[in-house]
C-alpha cells in the first residue's frame with residue numbers, strides 16, 4: 255500500500271470512529287426517556303440552514319404540553335432546553351444556587367479579556383459582581399445622566415447635518431456611534447467623538463470585537479478544555495491590546511492627576527485602594543490585576559454599545575412602520591417636556607411611560623440576546639418529573655421563542671406597546687419577558703441601558719420623523735451568523751425628516 259492509500263484509510267477510519275462516538279452520544283436523551291430533537295451528524299441540532307441563532311431549537315416547543323424540558327445537542331454535547339416558565343423561574347431564581355454558572359469560555363492565560371463578569375463563574379463571578387454592581391445604582395445613573403445628554407446633543411447635531419445632504423440614513427452605524435460615545439464617556443471617562451469622526455479609534459475597535467468567526471465562538475463554548483489546550487482566543491489580540499492599554503493609561507492619568515468623574519473607572523480605582531495583593535488582610539479583598547480591570551471595562555463596552563443601539567434601531571424601524579404609535583410617543587414626549595420647561599431631566603424621562611412600553615415591546619419582539627445560558631453546578635432533579643439535569647450540563651433558555659409564543663403574546667409579530675400596560679404585565683408570568691434575563695445573574699447594566707435608550711429615543715422622536723424608504727426591508731430580514739440580533743448586512747436605511 256502506498257502512502258496516499260494509508261493516509262486515506264486512516265482518515266476514513268478516523269471519520270468512522272468520530273461518527274460512531276457521535277451516534278453513541280446522540281442516545282443520551284433517549285436513554286433517559288426525555289423528549290428530544292433528532293440530531294444530525296456532526297452539528298447535532300445546530301441548523302444547517304441559515305437562520306439567526308435566536309431561532310435555534312424552536313421545534314422544542316411542539317412538546318410544550320408534554321414536558322417542562324427538551325433535550326438537544328450542540329455538536330455531540332447534550333444541552334437541556336427548558337420550555338416551561340415555572341421551570342425557567344426555578345433555574346434562574348429559586349434554585350439559582352444550582353445554576354449560578356454560565357460555563358462560558360474563560361482563558362486568562364492566552365485571552366485575558368475573556369475573564370469578564372459575563373463569562374466568569376463561581377466565587378470569582380460573585381466577587382466581581384459584588385464589587386461592580388455599585389456602578390449601576392440609581393444615584394450613579396443620575397450622576398451619569400448629564401454626560402449622556404451631552405452626547406445626545408452632539409448626536410442631534412450630527413444627524414441634523416447628515417440629513418441636509420441625504421435624508422435616507424443608515425441608522426445602525428449612526429446609533430452604534432452614539433452608544434460607543436456614551437459608553438466611552440461613562441465607562442472609560444474618555445471624550446469619544448465617533449459621532450463626528452466615524453473612524454475614531456474606539457469605534458474602530460468596537461467594530462473589530464464582532465469580527466470573530468461564529469464557528470470559533472461555538473467551538474470554544476462546546477469544547478472549552480480543548481480550546482484552552484489549543485491556546486484559542488475568543489477576543490482578537492489587537493482588540494485586547496487596545497483595551498488593556500487604554501485602561502492602563504486612563505487609570506495612571508487619573509491617579510497621577512487626582513481626577514475623579516464618579517464613573518466606572520473611578521470605581522475600579524477605588525476597589526483596588528481597599529484591596530491587597532492576597533485578599534487575606536482584615537476587611538480587604540484581593541486586588542484586581544490590570545487585565546482583570548481591563549476585562550470588566552471591555553465587557554461594559556461590548557455589552558453596552560451593541561445591545562442598546564440594536565434596541566434603538568429596531569424601535570425606530572417599528573415606529574417607521576407604525577406612524578400612529580410614533581405620533582403617540584412624540585405627543586407624550588412633548589407633553590412631559592413642556593411640564594419640565596423643555597429640559598430633558600432624569601425625572602422627565604421616568605414620566606414617559608408610553609415610550610417605556612414601546613421600548614419594552616421592541617425588546618420583546620427583537621431581544622438583542624436570544625438565549626440565556628446557565629450551567630448546572632450540581633445534579634438537579636427537575637421538579638415533578640424523573641428527569642435530572644446532570645452536574646456540568648449547559649441549559650439554554652430560549653427567550654426569543656418565549657417572547658414570540660402566541661399563547662403568551664397573541665399575534666406575536668404585531669408591534670403593540672399596549673402589551674406592556676401595567677394591567678397586562680400583572681396578568682402574565684414573570685418569566686414571559688426575559689430581555690434582561692432574571693435572577694442574581696440578570697443584566698447588571700439594565701438601568702444604564704434603559705437610561706441611554708430612553709434619552710436617545712426621546713431626542714430623536716422630538717426632533718425627527720422616521721419613515722420607511724425603498725431601501726428599508728419589509729418584512730425584516732435578519733443577519734444569520736451574529737450573536738446579537740441585527741438586520742441583514744448590518745445595515746438599515748430609514749427616511750429621516752426634521753420636525
Ligand code: HEM
Pocket residue numbers: 371372373383553554555557558559561562565617621622623626627688689690691692693694695696697698699700702703704
Ligand atoms: C438593551 C440593552 C441590553 C440588553 C437587552 C441586555 C441584555 C442582557 C442579558 C439578556 C444578559 C444575560 C442575563 C442572564 O443571563 O440572566 C445580560 C448580562 C449582562 N449585561 Fe446586559 N444588556 C443590555 C445592556 C447592557 C449594558 C448597557 C451593560 C453595561 C454597561 C450591560 C452589562 C451586562 C453584564 C456585565 C452582564 C453579565 C451579568 C452577570 O453575568 O452577572 N448590559 N445583559
